[in-house]
Amino acid sequence: GDTIILANYLIERLRQLGVTQMFGLPGDFNLGFLDYVEDSDAIEWVGNCNELNASYAADGYARVKEGSIGVITTTFGVGELSATNGIAGAFSEHVPILHIVGVPSTSQQKTKPMLHHTLGDGRYDAYYKASQQFTISQATLTSASSAAAEIDRVLTECVVTARPVYLMLPTDLVHERVPTKRLKTPLNCEPPENEEEVENFVLDEIVKLIDEAKQDVVILVDACSVRHGVKHEMEQLVAKTKLPVYAAPMGKTAVPETYERYGGIYVGSITKPEIKEKVESAKLILSIGALKSDFNTGNFTYHIPTNRTIELHSDHTKVQFAIYHGIGMKRLLPKLTARLENLHVTASQISVPHFTLPIPQEDDQIISHTWLWPRVGQFFKPKDVVIAETGTSSFGVLDVPMPKGSIFISQILWGSIGWTVGATLGAALAARDLGLGRTILFVGDGSLQLTVQELSVMMKTGVKPIIFVLNNSGYTIERYLHGETRKYNDITNWNWTKLLGTFGGIEGTSCQSYTVRTKDELSALLDNAEFAKADKIQLVEMIMEKNDAPRGLKVQAELSGQMNKYGS
Amino acid sequence: GDTIILANYLIERLRQLGVTQMFGLPGDFNLGFLDYVEDSDAIEWVGNCNELNASYAADGYARVKEGSIGVITTTFGVGELSATNGIAGAFSEHVPILHIVGVPSTSQQKTKPMLHHTLGDGRYDAYYKASQQFTISQATLTSASSAAAEIDRVLTECVVTARPVYLMLPTDLVHERVPTKRLKTPLNCEPPENEEEVENFVLDEIVKLIDEAKQDVVILVDACSVRHGVKHEMEQLVAKTKLPVYAAPMGKTAVPETYERYGGIYVGSITKPEIKEKVESAKLILSIGALKSDFNTGNFTYHIPTNRTIELHSDHTKVQFAIYHGIGMKRLLPKLTARLENLHVTASQISVPHFTLPIPQEDDQIISHTWLWPRVGQFFKPKDVVIAETGTSSFGVLDVPMPKGSIFISQILWGSIGWTVGATLGAALAARDLGLGRTILFVGDGSLQLTVQELSVMMKTGVKPIIFVLNNSGYTIERYLHGETRKYNDITNWNWTKLLGTFGGIEGTSCQSYTVRTKDELSALLDNAEFAKADKIQLVEMIMEKNDAPRGLKVQAELSGQMNKYGS
Ligand SMILES: Cc1ncc(C[n+]2csc(CCOP(=O)(O)OP(=O)(O)O)c2C)c(N)n1
Ligand SMILES: Cc1ncc(C[n+]2csc(CCOP(=O)(O)OP(=O)(O)O)c2C)c(N)n1
Ligand SMILES: [Mg+2]
Numbered sequence A, B: 001g002d003t004i005i006l007a008n009y010l011i012e013r014l015r016q017l018g019v020t021q022m023f024g025l026p027g028d029f030n031l032g033f034l035d036y037v038e039d040s041d042a043i044e045w046v047g048n049c050n051e052l053n054a055s056y057a058a059d060g061y062a063r064v065k066e067g068s069i070g071v072i073t074t075t076f077g078v079g080e081l082s083a084t085n086g087i088a089g090a091f092s093e094h095v096p097i098l099h100i101v102g103v104p105s106t107s108q109q110k111t112k113p114m115l116h117h118t119l120g121d122g123r124y125d126a127y128y129k130a131s132q133q134f135t136i137s138q139a140t141l142t143s144a145s146s147a148a149a150e151i152d153r154v155l156t157e158c159v160v161t162a163r164p165v166y167l168m169l170p171t172d173l174v175h176e177r178v179p180t181k182r183l184k185t186p187l188n189c190e191p192p193e194n195e196e197e198v199e200n201f202v203l204d205e206i207v208k209l210i211d212e213a214k215q216d217v218v219i220l221v222d223a224c225s226v227r228h229g230v231k232h233e234m235e236q237l238v239a240k241t242k243l244p245v246y247a248a249p250m251g252k253t254a255v256p257e258t259y260e261r262y263g264g265i266y267v268g269s270i271t272k273p274e275i276k277e278k279v280e281s282a283k284l285i286l287s288i289g290a291l292k293s294d295f296n297t298g299n300f301t302y303h304i305p306t307n308r309t310i311e312l313h314s315d316h317t318k319v320q321f322a323i324y325h326g327i328g329m330k331r332l333l334p335k336l337t338a339r340l341e342n343l344h345v346t347a348s349q350i351s352v353p354h355f356t357l358p359i360p361q362e363d364d365q366i367i368s369h370t371w372l373w374p375r376v377g378q379f380f381k382p383k384d385v386v387i388a389e390t391g392t393s394s395f396g397v398l399d400v401p402m403p404k405g406s407i408f409i410s411q412i413l414w415g416s417i418g419w420t421v422g423a424t425l426g427a428a429l430a431a432r433d434l435g436l437g438r439t440i441l442f443v444g445d446g447s448l449q450l451t452v453q454e455l456s457v458m459m460k461t462g463v464k465p466i467i468f469v470l471n472n473s474g475y476t477i478e479r480y481l482h483g484e485t486r487k488y489n490d491i492t493n494w495n496w497t498k499l500l501g502t503f504g505g506i507e508g509t510s511c512q513s514y515t516v517r518t519k520d521e522l523s524a525l526l527d528n529a530e531f532a533k534a535d536k537i538q539l540v541e542m543i544m545e546k547n548d549a550p551r552g553l554k555v556q557a558e559l560s561g562q563m564n565k566y567g568s
């Protein structure tokens, strides 16, 4: 037909972007819209336990489903504000999420009655104003005539900037008809062209510096290379040039860690010595998609002078001290690769340390961090999706080499604990959609407590993650930062292996839970083919020491301690 | 001493306000402050499972501990933003909460490094700006010299306006010393004086209208009478004048429901006929602390013309159409009472319906709403604190007469589901502090899923609420509003009676769970003295029909349906 119902217009745009699932909760201002979602073949309504978890799920979904976006639908006030932290985290870490909020009708927006879910003082724009702090773009739909264009605008911004956007959908507009016409043209989500003259100048500058460095160059990949969709362009660059590649923590698995020219993780002072030496002694660093936050840089301890650094970003390029606005890496990279055609001859001679993590010999049976991470590393398979929570886990996994085609996700800049539980749900759904492997989560006992109910939605949707719970009696990462023996770092011990059964699973049938207390027990479990198959959701409680942490965290804690004076 | 550490200054001010518990979670920007809290004798650190739940707990605490405030401490970004919805709800419903946020040091606030928990773009003021939408007053502590005055300013605003306030506490200032001097003067939290001339004018106007009405006047009490601390003044008024008193839903228990001149709940068109007639036929309504939201007024169906209405508010008075700014009820009420000395002679003649709810005879064993609410009404005792979640519960409890000294709390304007679970924790702690009775929660299966982990903190703190879970297979209230058979209104069924045991309780020892499927089973449990004693935390799963609802909800749903066009 010539026209289409607005709700279906939106759903169709999402389908075009590859969205298959929508997260969120119903509420009386979005129920009308949800009718269309439930009736659509394109998009499945997930239905989360709460809105924060839903936003985390949308985030995890978007991270795994590169090029697509995560979508969450909530209700006015109570629903949307519950998701604030999740949306802000997506902003911080460059994750594209569309936040659809069902709001009162266009006429109520004008007369402003004291409806439930309002602040009681007639400020109908308060939530919108708050959302402006955490989304890159916002739209309030006010009439059918402008609605389709507004939807297209925020969706395009969402994908191009890889940031969350906010869409207010009034109850009455949901059913209005809009022209079908725009749908025939897919959204143009390509980044804007680089200005040719500037781009050429930048290319010349970069090539000149590489020559001057006598090809002694290393590539350092980071978060935004994945989030701004240049994985393919980057692969071309490293394959053609044979330059050594390292990754910042947030760039882990952006380049396959099995790649022969890949040397491991660089995190400033926290870097293992053999890697640190290689990176910091290079004459030039070509950094791709950097997000130089404290935990991503070993507390800002890159020992790399700016005049030896080239930084490629999604919307600008930095060559030594010079910034070139509007020169984005997506279009620059292929041209750079073309200009470096002969580099491989010399570059391939530069030695790269082999990224491995052998299992240490330890005489006791305690599941220590030094032993745990290399051991689970052996359990990982190609195409697994591995998720690590802020805490000892996120530091521990960093040193583990990941198999080919596997994906590592973590929230190293935003660092909101509990995020992984929702993110695992979203990631597992995306992985299922893409035909990836198992989804494997490492989460601390403290963090799991924030968002635990989402285990229930995992079971409802039938995803089958393996969830390793590090039971170390509380907030160990914090004990390292401050307050080692403080009560505020203790938590209540739960019956972790009862969780799945309580939240709707049938232990032994639809779910399986385990407690492991020793190295041998964990090893046996990991070697068990039935377990490794992951054909049901599984939770493994690992009993660990309260005061043990991975190497990286110990160093980080010292560095942070110097910066934050906790005093007394 | 002459000086005191800033953290202790703040703690001392809280102690002066009667605060005994602090809610929240640790995070590396507040750990220094938490040391002082943990070391203080005045305030107990609760330590919640997540920040939203913590904000709900602070809200529940403040509601029960009238005259004091709720306090929540969170960490920069991730922590504080998780609490947004809870703080906004407190704003909406006039609940005083101090939100303390541990933030980076004063020097980091200036240099703005890309720390974890930042948005990655240097906007260190984004969270503060968002908080401005949901708090009445904010303070960023920037130096020791102004810190104490700033703390006093926001605390005073918090109490006087009965709204949440926001306090940014940088890591370095926590340990600074400030003069002790201000502490010697307790905060002046009295509302400002009314301007005498205007006040006298208003009193004359009111008395004149009452005379004209030939004493045919009823009093209607609402939320703000409690929240703005005029319960006592109101009691004097009703005792002296003997006028009939009714309550809006949000004013339930503001006046004891056993009071002989009390006639029950008035909610516009949803009101029971015998009450409706009495209220709407009165010549004059004296409304105290009204918050006229949709669900508090039967969807704006008060059949009371403005020229028959006098409204007393915390900061203004409305006589018919005239608004008198700055004339607050706290000071007006005693003077009004004094002016109405002889009213009781005639007023006591006005008949008031007796507020009762007999248990109906039903032939089946189904736990229906018509039967449930009068039945549990018989279970309530003086001084109980009863909490009802948005959903069938909040509508159901309204019709139940509450015993003397009992307190009813619900979130009728904000209506964020899951709120009661945190609020029950806070309310139970406040109740324990004040020597009140049992804390009794009615919560839907859907709502409990949002915030369930806080059951664990109830057990940690040793409070012993009775938690009735209405298991009606999903979001029944929504089924009444729209989408009766829609999948989005279904939820996963949990093993509800396993929750306490999973979250750290020992079933039969520190906790006890029950499932009741019939009227007889529930009756037997309610009659069981051991159960009624509530000497451990107890959870009662009640199996109910998916499509059953209390009378009030059915009417409300019809009224809302007319207003919100869900269409299709
Ligand atoms: C939402 C949120 N609240 C609080 C914090 C502060 N915080 C950071 S790590 C941490 C403790 C994590 O403990 P756990 O998950 O048990 O990890 P582990 O013991 O393995 O370090 C806390 C409370 C945070 N980052 N995010
Ligand atoms: C935070 C939040 N999310 C969503 C909603 C929309 N909502 C209102 S009531 C309700 C269902 C409540 O279901 P339940 O607790 O089971 O109550 P009952 O079945 O007894 O009506 C929902 C989802 C809300 N009010 N608050
Ligand atoms: Mg832990």
Ligand SMILES: [Mg+2]
Pocket (backbone or CB within 6 Å): B444, B445, B446, B447, B470, B471, B472, B473, B474, B475, B476
């Ligand atoms: Mg229900």
